[in-house]
Amino acid sequence: MTEAADNQKGDNKMLRSMYSGISGMKNFQTKLDVIGNNIANVNTFGFKKGRVTFKDMMSQTISGATGSGGADGTSGGMNPQQVGLGSQLTAIDTIDTQGSLQTTGRVLDVGIQGDGYLAVQRGDTTYFTRAGNLYIDSEGYLVNASGDYVLSTTDAPETAPTLENRIQINGGEVHAVKSLSISADGQINFIKDGDDTPQVAGTIALARFNNNAGLEKAGENIFINTVNSGNPSYLTPTESGAGKLVSGTLEMSNVDLSEEFTE
Numbered sequence: 001m002t003e004a005a006d007n008q009k010g011d012n013k014m015l016r017s018m019y020s021g022i023s024g025m026k027n028f029q030t031k032l033d034v035i036g037n038n039i040a041n042v043n044t045f046g047f048k049k050g051r052v053t054f055k056d057m058m059s060q061t062i063s064g065a066t067g068s069g070g071a072d073g074t075s076g077g078m079n080p081q082q083v084g085l086g087s088q089l090t091a092i093d094t095i096d097t098q099g100s101l102q103t104t105g106r107v108l109d110v111g112i113q114g115d116g117y118l119a120v121q122r123g124d125t126t127y128f129t130r131a132g133n134l135y136i137d138s139e140g141y142l143v144n145a146s147g148d149y150v151l152s153t154t155d156a157p158e159t160a161p162t163l164e165n166r167i168q169i170n171g172g173e174v175h176a177v178k179s180l181s182i183s184a185d186g187q188i189n190f191i192k193d194g195d196d197t198p199q200v201a202g203t204i205a206l207a208r209f210n211n212n213a214g215l216e217k218a219g220e221n222i223f224i225n226t227v228n229s230g231n232p233s234y235l236t237p238t239e240s241g242a243g244k245l246v247s248g249t250l251e252m253s254n255v256d257l258s259e260e261f262t263e
Contacts, residue, residue, distance in 0.1 A: 020085055023085075034052050035260050045131040057088050094215065099254040100252050104249060107180055107247055114244060118130070119232070119234060121166070122147075127223065128215065129144060140168045142167040146221075148222075150166070153186070170190060170199070182204070182245060185245070188200065188203070209229045211229050212229065213229075
């Protein structure tokens, strides 16, 4: 009877150790998934890498701590004896560090140096992105690679831009424009054929958040704001802590391949 009980006790300990180890393996698989996604997006413009962190699960206390002295006043204190029961995920963070700027020489490629996100509109929804490969559509509007309209600044930072804040080059007559430039403060200037007077099409807005890591990735190089990111403030580049735009460059992914392969 005693031998059977001892065997059962040993089996329970074996099961406990297996379940603890399995919890760690499952969590590490999640970490490998995040690492794989980082590696897959090493050449994705404006991509922000992910990071997985862990914390230990509850521990089983075999015996608690005791103070010094004991019943007869002759023994010292004892530390608690505990057996850990595995690990669990703490968080999957988005690491919002600056990616390096790659020179492209294309005017409509704009890299963001510093804080802030381009605000783009799709239907009734505003998204945010660090990918600055921009284009001009058939109606002369400035759009991103997915066809979302790039929005300009408003008079009040707390006021969200709407489709009325789309940026259109020369009223849609792009064929009559002979030169185009984008300054560090987001102002889009153009010169029409036969007229050397620079004109302004609009100023690209940058959105800032209290907590960039709280943004939610929505695919297609865009983010959406959440209750933990806070609402965006729409600012002119280079003002009130917003970054500056560097025309002719693109921000690369902030993934470090050597670090990912080491992990």
